[in-house]
Every structure is written in structure tokens, then in C-alpha cells.
Amino acid sequence: MDLLLKGGRVYRSGSFENEDVVISDGVVIDVDKFPSSGHSSVVVDCSNKIIVPxxxxxxxxxxxxxxxxxxxxxxxxxxxxxxxxxxxxxxxxxxxxxxxxxxxxxxxxxxxxxxxxxxxxxxxxxxxxxxxxxxxxxxxxxxxxxxxxxxxxxxxxxxxxxxxxxxxxxxxxxxxxxxxxxxxxxxxxxxxxxxxxxxxxxxxxxxxxxxxxxxxxxxxxxxxxxxxxxxxxxxxxxxxxxxxxxxxxxxxxxxxxxxxxxxxxxxxxxxxxxxxxxxxxxxxxxxxxxxxxxxxxxxxxxxxxxxxxxxxxxxxxxxxxxxxxxxxxxxxxxxxxxxxxxxxxxxxxxxxxxxxxxxFGIRGSEIGAGVSADLAVFDINSRQTVRPSEFCTKGRSTPFEGMESQGKCVLTISEGNIVWNTLSF
Ligand SMILES: [Zn+2]
CATH class of the missing domain: 3.20.20.140 (Metal-dependent hydrolases)
Known part of the structure; x- marks a missing residue:
């Protein structure tokens, strides 16, 4: 499945830019090289969201x-x-x-x-x-x-x-x-x-x-x-x-x-x-x-x-x-x-x-063309209370329980695979 992450603010070389990110077969590719017609891709609306390594x-x-x-x-x-x-x-x-x-x-x-x-x-x-x-x-x-x-x-x-x-x-x-x-x-x-x-x-x-x-x-x-x-x-x-x-x-x-x-x-x-x-x-x-x-x-x-x-x-x-x-x-x-x-x-x-x-010599510090997609999309306007009962970890103990937080991860792609997703596309 090809993904077009559209309308988000992308972190590149230390700053955020309005850009689309194209992921084809799990690899980030240059937007310019993406065939604009006759190609089936899933569009992911990333407006008001940030896309980060x-x-x-x-x-x-x-x-x-x-x-x-x-x-x-x-x-x-x-x-x-x-x-x-x-x-x-x-x-x-x-x-x-x-x-x-x-x-x-x-x-x-x-x-x-x-x-x-x-x-x-x-x-x-x-x-x-x-x-x-x-x-x-x-x-x-x-x-x-x-x-x-x-x-x-x-x-x-x-x-x-x-x-x-x-x-x-x-x-x-x-x-x-x-x-x-x-x-x-x-x-x-x-x-x-x-x-x-x-x-x-x-x-x-x-x-x-x-x-x-x-x-x-x-x-x-x-x-x-x-x-x-x-x-x-x-x-x-x-x-x-x-x-x-x-x-x-x-x-x-x-x-x-x-x-x-x-x-x-x-x-x-x-x-x-x-x-x-x-x-x-x-x-x-x-x-x-x-x-x-x-x-x-x-x-x-x-x-x-x-x-x-x-x-x-x-x-x-x-x-x-x-x-x-x-x-x-x-x-x-x-x-x-x-x-x-x-x-x-x-x-x-x-x-x-x-x-x-x-x-620690782990690649992926930049969202770059030609490498497998390792990135996360955050809805930075979303505010929520920390509720340990919602955690994926087996541990429930956090000093932040009950506190308000802001910014929610809505999509995580690791080595080209979607490993977390709360968006519908
Ligand atoms: Zn220690």
C-alpha cells in the first residue's frame, strides 16, 4: 500500500516545513517522483499534525x-x-x-x-x-x-x-x-x-x-x-x-x-x-x-x-x-x-x-528519500488525561497518572510497517 501523508508539518534538518510525505512499499520517496495520476495511493490527512522521525x-x-x-x-x-x-x-x-x-x-x-x-x-x-x-x-x-x-x-x-x-x-x-x-x-x-x-x-x-x-x-x-x-x-x-x-x-x-x-x-x-x-x-x-x-x-x-x-x-x-x-x-x-x-x-x-x-548509531534521524519509513505523526492539539488503564505496557505505575497531557501519537510507521494507527484511512 502506498501512503500519501498530506498537509502535515514535517520535521526536516531542525525545522518544520509544510510538505507531503510519500511512502511507497514502505520506503519514503521524493514527492516529485511520485506518479500523480494512474496510481492508487491512500491519502492520509495530516493537517494540524506534525510528522517527525x-x-x-x-x-x-x-x-x-x-x-x-x-x-x-x-x-x-x-x-x-x-x-x-x-x-x-x-x-x-x-x-x-x-x-x-x-x-x-x-x-x-x-x-x-x-x-x-x-x-x-x-x-x-x-x-x-x-x-x-x-x-x-x-x-x-x-x-x-x-x-x-x-x-x-x-x-x-x-x-x-x-x-x-x-x-x-x-x-x-x-x-x-x-x-x-x-x-x-x-x-x-x-x-x-x-x-x-x-x-x-x-x-x-x-x-x-x-x-x-x-x-x-x-x-x-x-x-x-x-x-x-x-x-x-x-x-x-x-x-x-x-x-x-x-x-x-x-x-x-x-x-x-x-x-x-x-x-x-x-x-x-x-x-x-x-x-x-x-x-x-x-x-x-x-x-x-x-x-x-x-x-x-x-x-x-x-x-x-x-x-x-x-x-x-x-x-x-x-x-x-x-x-x-x-x-x-x-x-x-x-x-x-x-x-x-x-x-x-x-x-x-x-x-x-x-x-x-x-x-548510538541508530539510523533514521532524518525523514529522507530512499530509506525505509521510520516516523511518527502527532496530533499536537489533542489534550488528554493520563490514564494507565489505556496503556499497552503491562506496567501501570506512573507519577503522571491523572495529569493532563497534550499531543497524541496517531500513526507510527516502523521500517515501513504501520505499527500504531488511530486514524481511519
Ligand atoms: Zn538506571
Whole structure:
């Protein structure tokens, strides 16, 4: 089926233009080359809509193999499609964890059979994904992975991290680091700030994050490794990364929608407000916003981390860490950052589609002629309330539940296939 996406505003090279997009046999073709008569094509009315490169999320947890009661490759990629994503990178805290080619294959087989959008797994950094001990079989996994990460844990041993960076550099891969110094944790589970103090909760200090960012920057400088910081949540981390970039260190970072929209003043006694790193202070949130405005923060990833209802029913102290995010990221960021004029819509696409693809070598950062169609269409005027019961993900826990959002994904095309569609054509 040939599609003519008509009347939309198309994101191209950093700006929106009024243009039609023609997709023939799953491939974007030049409008000029499209036969105007004697050709059957389906016209899709995209007026008042934007057409953007498929969003790319470099930090998701799809739980398979090992924890399919929380999420599967199928439900995770359906959630991605519904959110406008056509590429995701999965974290390796699985069972078995991808630590060599054999264990990675278990995940790659599932991705091949069940994935609805492109899935690029991370391989583990350490041999048991614990952040300690010895390195995984990075070399044999390298051709098949987005990069290497021990997400869920920080690599505690400095010499081991240096070794990992040297290896990643030799393989041309990015190290994507969950930065957390375990010696500073002290049993905390929400931000060590006013809310924790007032309500008798154990806090996670900001230092546990930025101390390890600081250490890793020195190692990245020394080794020349392409280094990426996961889910930055503190103002101190933003400042360290800003300075490192000025210094020429090959460093990028992501933050997540909840750190940009909420802070610890929004906490409620409910597991849906619990994730790691935690919601930080109002000042931290402001520092992150300034970080995205000046380019210090390169991209927004969701850290989509579904759990069962029972696992999230233990309040702030007893619930598992992690919230879902793929289906709310764009509409929440559009509502609270773009509609509030904190950033432009072009900037949002750069943060959610362009920069993640560029950094992790995922093609499709431009809607270009001759390549398979990877794009999403959003109705940016549509306002709706976040209702977890409508989610495709198995996870239901989100701090955005009940909040108003703006911008709804109406069509997602991944590698030429329609994977999400609410339009009638
Ligand atoms: Zn993490």
C-alpha cells in the first residue's frame, strides 16, 4: 500500500516545513517522483499534525528474558509504538543477563519474533551484571549491541570501569553508565530532601550520583571512551557534565521526563512516585531544564521500568524502583515544556529522536528519500488525561497518572510497517 501523508508539518534538518510525505512499499520517496495520476495511493490527512522521525528511547527495560510477568518484548514494543517510538535500547538487567553471545542470543531471538519496533539491546559491562568482578564478553557482543551498560547498578570498582572504557573504545561502542556510588546509599529510597525529612523516609543523597559522574569523567578523559550518563537527576551532575563538555571530553547524557516535570515537592505516599534515581529538588529540576536548554543534556530517555501491581503496592518504602514512561513521554513533555514555552517543538524532537539516534548509531534521524519509513505523526492539539488503564505496557505505575497531557501519537510507521494507527484511512 502506498501512503500519501498530506498537509502535515514535517520535521526536516531542525525545522518544520509544510510538505507531503510519500511512502511507497514502505520506503519514503521524493514527492516529485511520485506518479500523480494512474496510481492508487491512500491519502492520509495530516493537517494540524506534525510528522517527525520515529522517536528513539535509549533507556528502557523490557524484562525479557526472565521477567515476562512485568513486561514482554511484545508489550514493550507496543507501548513504544503507541508513544511514537520506532527505536528503543533495552537495558541488560535480565535473566539471563546478556553477558556473552549465547545469553544475548536468547534476547535477540525474542526481539526478532516479537518486536514491533526496532530494539537494540545493551550488553552488560560486568560478567554478572553486578558492577563488580570482571568484564563481560564485550567483544563477542559488540556487533549486536547499542553499547554497554550495567544499568540498575553503578560500576563500583574504578579500575574495572577504566578497563571497560578502554575495551569499549577499542570496539567503537558507547558506555552508558548508571552512576551510583553504593557506599553512599544508606538504605535510601527517595531524595534526601525536605519531604524525606518531614515524612520519616530514608533519603538517597545527590552525592551518590554525582560522585560517580565525577569519577567517570576523569576516566573518560583518560581513556577517550565515548561515555554516556544515564538518567541524570541532580544539578551537580549537570554542572560536571557541562564543564567536561567544554573540556572536550566525549560525553553525552540523558534525563527522563519525570525529572523535568516533577520534583520531591510532588511526592505522594504511593509507589508510583518511586524510581531510581529519585525525584530530586525543585532546584535540581531547574538545573536539568537549563541543561536541556543549553545543550548540556543531549537527550531525553524514559527509563521505562514496568513492574507488577503487587510490586508497586508497597508505598514509597516497600515498592520496587521504577515507573513506566513510553506512552506518556511525548505528550507530557509537549504539555509541560513546549506548550509552556520552555523549549521549542524542534528542540523536543532533537532531544527525543535526533540526538539519541546520532549518539548510538541508530539510523533514521532524518525523514529522507530512499530509506525505509521510520516516523511518527502527532496530533499536537489533542489534550488528554493520563490514564494507565489505556496503556499497552503491562506496567501501570506512573507519577503522571491523572495529569493532563497534550499531543497524541496517531500513526507510527516502523521500517515501513504501520505499527500504531488511530486514524481511519
Ligand atoms: Zn538506571
Amino acid at each position: 520515529g522517536l528513539a528511547d535509549v533507556h528502557v527495560h523490557f524484562r525479557e528474558p526472565g521477567f515476562s510477568y512485568k513486561e514482554t518484548i511484545y508489550t514493550g514494543t507496543m507501548a513504544a509504538a503507541r508513544g511514537g517510538y520506532t527505536a528503543v535500547c533495552t537495558m541488560p538487567n535480565l535473566d539471563p543477563a546478556p553477558v556473552d553471545k549465547t545469553t544475548l542470543d536468547a534476547q535477540l531471538d525474542l526481539i526478532k519474533s516479537d518486536g514491533r519496533v526496532k530494539v537494540y539491546p545493551f550488553g552488560a559491562i560486568t560478567s554478572d551484571q553486578s558492577g563488580r568482578g570482571r568484564l563481560s564478553a564485550m567483544e563477542e557482543m559488540a556487533p549486536y549491541v547499542a553499547g554497554f551498560s550495567d544499568d540498575g547498578k553503578g560500576v563500583q570498582d574504578e579500575a574495572l570501569m577504566e578497563e571497560a572504557m578502554l575495551k569499549a573504545k577499542s570496539l567503537g561502542k558507547v558506555i552508558s553508565a548508571h552512576c551510583e556510588d553504593e557506599s553512599l546509599l544508606d538504605g535510601g529510597y527517595i531524595h534526601k530532601g525536605e519531604y524525606a525529612l518531614k515524612n520519616g523516609h530514608r533519603g538517597i543523597c545527590s552525592e551518590s550520583e554525582w560522585k560517580q559522574v565525577e569519577r567517570d569523567i576523569q576516566l573518560a578523559r583518560k581513556t577517550g571512551c565515548a561515555y554516556h550518563v544515564c538518567h541524570v537527576s541532580t544539578g551537580e551532575s549537570v554542572e560536571l557534565i557541562r564543564a567536561a563538555k567544554k573540556d572536550g571530553v566525549d560525553i553525552t547524557c540523558e534525563t527522563a521526563p519525570h525529572y523535568l516535570i516533577l520534583c520531591d515537592e510532588d511526592l505522594q505516599e504511593d509507589g508510583r512516585f518511586k524510581m531510581n534515581p529519585p525525584l530530586r529538588s525543585r532546584e535540581d529540576r531547574q538545573a536539568l531544564i537549563e541543561g536541556i536548554q543549553d545543550g548540556t543534556v543531549d537527550m531525553i530517555a524514559t527509563d521505562h521500568a514496568p513492574h507488577s501491581a503487587a510490586e508497586k503496592a508497597g508505598g514509597l518504602s516497600g515498592s520496587a524502583f521504577g515507573v513506566v514512561g513510553l506512552e506518556t513521554a511525548f505528550p507530557m513533555l509537549y504539555r509541560y515544556l513546549v506548550a509552556e514555552e520552555v523549549i521549542s517543538p524542534e528542540k523536543l524532537i532533537e532531544l527525543m529522536a535526533v540526538r539519541p539516534r546520532q549518539r
